[in-house]
Amino acid sequence: MELKSSVVYHFSIRDVQVFVMNISLCILAFLSFLAFKEYLSLIPTRRTDHRVLFWAYLTIPIQYYLIAKGWYGAFIVFIPVYAFLFLTLRMVLIGETEGFLRSIGLLQWGLMTTVFSIGHVAYLLVLPKAGNPHGGGFALLLYLVFLTQINDVSQYWWGKALGRRQIIPKVNRNKTWEGLLGGVCTTTLLAVILAPFLTPLGRWAAVGAGLIIGLGGFTGDITLSAVKRDLGIKNTSAMLPGRGGILDRIDSLTYAAPLFFHYLHYLYY
Amino acid sequence: MKTTLRFLFFLLLVRPITLVILGLNIRHKERLPTQGPAILVANHNSHLDTLVLFSILPLRLLPKIRPVAAMDYFFRNSILAWFSLHIIGIIPIRRKKTGAEGEEDPLKLCHEALDRGEILLYFPEGTRGEPEQMNRVRSGIARLCESRPELPVFPIFMHGLGKALPKGEILLVPFFCDVFVGEPVHWNGEVESFRALVEDRMIALSKEEK
Numbered sequence: 001m002e003l004k005s006s007v008v009y010h011f012s013i014r015d016v017q018v019f020v021m022n023i024s025l026c027i028l029a030f031l032s033f034l035a036f037k038e039y040l041s042l043i044p045t046r047r048t049d050h051r052v053l054f055w056a057y058l059t060i061p062i063q064y065y066l067i068a069k070g071w072y073g074a075f076i077v078f079i080p081v082y083a084f085l086f087l088t089l090r091m092v093l094i095g096e097t098e099g100f101l102r103s104i105g106l107l108q109w110g111l112m113t114t115v116f117s118i119g120h121v122a123y124l125l126v127l128p129k130a131g132n133p134h135g136g137g138f139a140l141l142l143y144l145v146f147l148t149q150i151n152d153v154s155q156y157w158w159g160k161a162l163g164r165r166q167i168i169p170k171v172n173r174n175k176t177w178e179g180l181l182g183g184v185c186t187t188t189l190l191a192v193i194l195a196p197f198l199t200p201l202g203r204w205a206a207v208g209a210g211l212i213i214g215l216g217g218f219t220g221d222i223t224l225s226a227v228k229r230d231l232g233i234k235n236t237s238a239m240l241p242g243r244g245g246i247l248d249r250i251d252s253l254t255y256a257a258p259l260f261f262h263y264l265h266y267l268y269y
Numbered sequence: 270m271k272t273t274l275r276f277l278f279f280l281l282l283v284r285p286i287t288l289v290i291l292g293l294n295i296r297h298k299e300r301l302p303t304q305g306p307a308i309l310v311a312n313h314n315s316h317l318d319t320l321v322l323f324s325i326l327p328l329r330l331l332p333k334i335r336p337v338a339a340m341d342y343f344f345r346n347s348i349l350a351w352f353s354l355h356i357i358g359i360i361p362i363r364r365k366k367t368g369a370e371g372e373e374d375p376l377k378l379c380h381e382a383l384d385r386g387e388i389l390l391y392f393p394e395g396t397r398g399e400p401e402q403m404n405r406v407r408s409g410i411a412r413l414c415e416s417r418p419e420l421p422v423f424p425i426f427m428h429g430l431g432k433a434l435p436k437g438e439i440l441l442v443p444f445f446c447d448v449f450v451g452e453p454v455h456w457n458g459e460v461e462s463f464r465a466l467v468e469d470r471m472i473a474l475s476k477e478e479k
Contacts, residue, residue, distance in 0.1 A: 033443075034292070037292065037443045037444065037445060038445060040443075040444060041429060041444045041445040045432065047432070047435060050432075050435065050438055050440065050442055051440060053442045054442050057442065057443065237294060237445060
């Protein structure tokens with residue numbers, strides 16, 4: 001009798017876990033959708049590419065389906081191989097050559113950052129539990145997102161407090177060597193402190209993770225700055241009042257997520 | 270029954286499409302009318318335009334909202350005509366004069382609707398043009414406002430819908446859409462100058478920084 005009830009209990013916990021995981025994946029897929037839509041709304045698109053853009057949107061449910069199934073091999077090649085080659089072909093078949101290279105380049109960069117990169121955040125959730133007995137995928141996601149956010153904030157505050165020497169004033173006037181150094185050190189310190197609770201990372205591996213998230217986050221940030229400079233805009237949209245758009249929020253993750261993911265994947269999975 | 274169907278259509282289909290799949294950034298929503306009669310005039314690039322205008326007004330006003338639409342286009346077949354009349358709730362107007370003796374004023378139904386305190390959605394360019402480009406505002410809007418000095422006319426400019434569902438396309442591609450609502454204008458006593466006033470206000474809105 002006791003045995004039976006414990007079996008039922010065991011199953012329901014598992015069901016809840018699967019349910020929460022699927023909801024989380026849906027939320028991240030929706031985040032990719034919003035970010036990609038915001039990107040497409042900002043860039044100049046050719047009217048003739050209407051149907052190509054429709055196909056590009058379809059990569060989002062497919063990519064997140066592959067993630068939900070945990071098909072690592074398909075997840076890692078679907079966007080950069082199949083989607084990129086297919087969309088290029090589809091655009092060629094439309095037959096408009098003026099602005100072709102620019103259009104396909106713009107489209108691929110958008111998918112790369114908003115779907116492929118952000119997909120790596122989602123794939124943390126489906127990594128085998130054995131790789132991270134502490135808390136599984138959710139703990140890894142928390143570790144990555146929290147440190148990326150801390151990195152943004154601390155680079156900002158270190159820069160405000162001590163910032164003197166600008167790194168690339170033409171792209172972003174607020175980025176200074178002092179801010180970068182202070183931010184990366186803060187992030188790395190926190191990465192080491194948090195690692196034993198949330199990740200399988202040892203102390204030195206956590207230093208590496210902190211550096212990757214700190215420098216990756218910085219790169220993602222200035223890359224979006226360059227995009228915005230090129231397009232002549234300040235924020236990507238007014239969707240979140242006072243905070244800009246979705247892309248402004250996730251810019252650091254577009255670099256930090258895939259870099260952190262593959263570092264972890266190489267070491268532990 | 271038709272009222273319920275109309276309500277459900279806008280609640281379960283139109284709003285999810287315009288608010289979630291597209292996504293609207295509405296500037297100066299507070300300027301929009303809270304009651305009829307009123308006219309919303311907007312640029313026209315896509316069938317989505319009407320649905321977006323429905324979505325920026327509160328759902329409680331739905332029974333009062335009537336898009337003014339071309340008879341020749343929406344009465345092409347009986348299913349489309351039924352749907353346009355009863356679900357979308359259009360006021361059909363004739364775009365071309367027939368020239369027949371004793372022809373009715375094409376705006377007669379619009380006037381009746383305004384007298385009932387309804388809110389008209391009116392596309393003063395007369396047709397869907399090239400995306401993001403305004404055509405000349407026609408004088409129909411002025412004829413409608415003549416003798417109605419109290420009637421507020423709200424100029425609106427929408428960006429992005431001509432990209433999401435351009436003329437001649439059936440596939441909807443999601444794009445964020447910016448909707449700029451202007452201060453209402455009122456009849457100023459002269460057809461040509463009122464036409465020009467509406468046009469100027471819409472052009473000014475189209476040039477507002479995003």
